[in-house]
Amino acid sequence: MDLLESIDDRGVATLTLNRPERHNAFDGKLIAHLTDALRGLDARADIRVVIIRGDGPSFSAGADVEWLKRMAAASFGENLADASALADLMHGLDRLSKPTVAYVHGAAYGGGVGLAACCDIVIATERASFCLSEAKLGIIPAVIGPFVIRAIGARQARRYALTAEVICARTAREIGLVHEVASEEDSPALREKIVAALLRCAPGAQAEAKSLVSFCQARAIDHELARETARRIAERRASPEGREGLEAFLERRSPSWKG
Numbered sequence: 001m002d003l004l005e006s007i008d009d010r011g012v013a014t015l016t017l018n019r020p021e022r023h024n025a026f027d028g029k030l031i032a033h034l035t036d037a038l039r040g041l042d043a044r045a046d047i048r049v050v051i052i053r054g055d056g057p058s059f060s061a062g063a064d065v066e067w068l069k070r071m072a073a074a075s076f077g078e079n080l081a082d083a084s085a086l087a088d089l090m091h092g093l094d095r096l097s098k099p100t101v102a103y104v105h106g107a108a109y110g111g112g113v114g115l116a117a118c119c120d121i122v123i124a125t126e127r128a129s130f131c132l133s134e135a136k137l138g139i140i141p142a143v144i145g146p147f148v149i150r151a152i153g154a155r156q157a158r159r160y161a162l163t164a165e166v167i168c169a170r171t172a173r174e175i176g177l178v179h180e181v182a183s184e185e186d187s188p189a190l191r192e193k194i195v196a197a198l199l200r201c202a203p204g205a206q207a208e209a210k211s212l213v214s215f216c217q218a219r220a221i222d223h224e225l226a227r228e229t230a231r232r233i234a235e236r237r238a239s240p241e242g243r244e245g246l247e248a249f250l251e252r253r254s255p256s257w258k259g
Helices: 029-041 066-074 076-094 111-118 147-162 169-174 187-199 201-214 223-238 240-250
Strands: 004-009 011-015 050-054 100-106 107-110 122-125 129-131 180-182
Touching: 004 029, 011 029, 029 076, 050 187, 066 076, 076 129, 100 111, 100 187, 107 111, 111 129, 122 169, 122 187, 129 169, 169 180, 180 187, 180 223, 201 223, 201 240, 223 240
Parallel strands: 011 050, 050 100, 100 122, 107 129, 122 180
Antiparallel strands: 004 011
């Protein structure tokens, strides 16, 4: 199996890229399996958090070289269909209604950077590294580009897409690709701390908060935006979760979703 899925009793799902001998590089099958797994988890009300990680020494080396060789010999139509499948994966991960956490413990190259950029939270160990390596192969980070640019900004994206430099974990945090960096020993506890924080919050509110961020991004702060944000908070306050959250706070008890 090139993808392993596990779910604990809290509703925390972990998807593990399981091609360690290929440094968890993408091919058509892994892209399809990961896309299907994310769709399945997104449809389940009992899933609260999705963690993506890799088995072996790497998070993901991006595109599998043998797969790229096949695509180089394929027609434009075949290449377009293949690239569209990767785009569907990235968009599906980006729009997932559940909080997503990328745990990067080794190399994340090409599409591996894309996976990280699409996740809500990225935790990296000190030995993690990142690289937009496509230019070295004569190609470009097109499908993952919008997500990477959103994460690190156009200025940084220009540099790293043109140079294909390897980015260490701490630099990745400085430019906005990574949220937290920890040692190999401390990273599991940090990951658990973040997951615990996510589980304390209302799942419906989290899904709508993700939607809100996407809606507000790059929009002018004007009266139209003000009206829409007012409508959204009014709906949330009157929602079952909103009412339960307020009642739980006033009654000094845990809200129902923490059960």
